[in-house]
Amino acid sequence: MFAILLAIGIGAIFAGQTAINAQLRKFVISPLLASMISFAVGVIFLTITLLSSGSSLGIPIDLFLNQPIYIWLGGIGGAIAITTNILLFPKLGSVQTAILPILGMTLMSMLIDHYGWFNSIQYSFGWNRIFGLLLVLLGVFLATAIRSKKNDQISLLTNKENMLKQWIWRIVGILAGMLLAIQIAINGQLGKVLHSASHAALVSFFVGTITLIIIVGLMDRSYTNIKEPFKHSAPWWIWIGGILGGSYVLINVFLVNQIGNGQTVVLVLFGQITGSLLVEQFGLFNSIKNRMEPLQIIGLMVMIAGVFLIRIF
Template sequence: MIAIIIGLTIGFGLPIQTTINSKLRDAFGSPFLSSLISFIIGTIFLAIVVVASGQVLIVGMTTISSQPWWLWLGGVFGVIYLTSNILLFPKIGSVQTVIFPVLGQILMGLLIDNGGWFSSAVQRLTVSRGLGALLVLIGVIVTVALPNYLESRKALVDVQAKADVQGSGKDGLNSWLWRLWGVFAGMLSASQTAINGHLGIVVGSAIKSAFISFLIGTVLLIIIVLIMRPKVRYKETTDQHRWWMWIGGVIGSLYVLGNAYLAPTIGTGLAVVIVLIGLMAGSLLIDQFGWLDAKRNPITPIQIIGLITMILGVVVIRLI
């Protein structure tokens, strides 16, 4: 029960972090620079927590040399996933940018559990687990895509708005390549969860595992920013500057920390779907109440049905 609460909580915080980071991006004018700032803040926060808990930040060379190479890729996968979402949005639209990575997360979570990949505990793919995962995916589609589709049909919005709902005005090979990349990015996200979970076991601390992952991600983002050299145009105005826009990295670090704890505790597949339910619930509440300067978009009955479908999927996976 504690694991489920943790999963729902960190999932709930993810759309809050996204909203906060969008404000940071608006203030600095660069998604990559804002992501780097968020990662640096998260890394510093986790470093303080590690030291406060009486642990050391450094990992011994013996540990590094004796472990598989993939153990240090969690932070890299996290950066790729984050960057992919930035790139996917203008290519396939907001709705599909959510759905295709989610599909990749669910598929990879089941594969990791079934094959015991990344040294995770084996949880065979049964009919009930497959059915539960399918219900979760259907719930995501109903919650995210169906309301937009019905609204576009009813209101007969312009072509550009329809393109955002459907993903792209041109449904050619290029669009499908981006969709496949979205699935792949989601698979990397699930892999990060499993890797960080095993890293926590190796170093004896989920907190230290999250710190290492964030540190590696920060170094990679520094390299990306140095290569791309984005223009900095900080806007310190009342509309652009909010004190809470600096805490996105803290929320992100807690998300990584929670996943590092959940993966070895309940399995990667179940951790992914529980976090997804928290994510969807958080997104709906942000839309409903317009938290953090977000545009208000009242929850519809269809979205509630979608969320209930996702919860039913978790019940099927967990109990049947």
């Protein structure tokens, strides 16, 4: 029971990471800089956690020479996905920012499983997986369609333009989820190579941080906005997005060993969607408040059922 509650709880807590990072972006302006800060905090948190457990941070040099280059680059996908979520949050709200990447993750993870990409174990498509995918698609439609319908107060032309932009952002959200699925598969292999999921998580966060430091230098050409939250007395919690991300990775590792991968995925996603509902319903972390409709809640439950079919059977 403790493991089940922990899985749901960490999923719900992780749903707040995007809302927190979105608020951080308001102070530092750049979504890239906000992502960089989140990843850097995650690196510090994971480093302290590993050192506290008595583990070494070192990696044998021969592993860099003997392993394929992609195995070290999972953090790049994570950096892009987190930055995308920061961009999506003010455009689509908490719930859609949570469920659209889940759709992308589901689609890509099915392809990875089917073809055995990244040296993963092959699981061919079965009727249960196909039916589960259809349920996920139906759930996403129910959860997002009603929100689109509520934009009818504006002129027809403006409404069409807004709807087009919304669907572009939704597609971006799905692609971000696909990148996350690739990152998970790569990090899974890295964990096997390093014989430590915690070390794999630290490598992923470190690579993501370096990637974002370089991109911020090239695109924003300045890191000075890091001090803006201090100048404007920002709430303390805007700095903890990286801690939530690091905790999410570590607790997932613990849960997989306790209750298995399939149950962990389903329970954590259930918690994540529940958390996103609470964020949007009550406007937590200074986000925009949107009252949930019954049809949206039904859609989310249908989506969870679809993920259950895909991951458990």
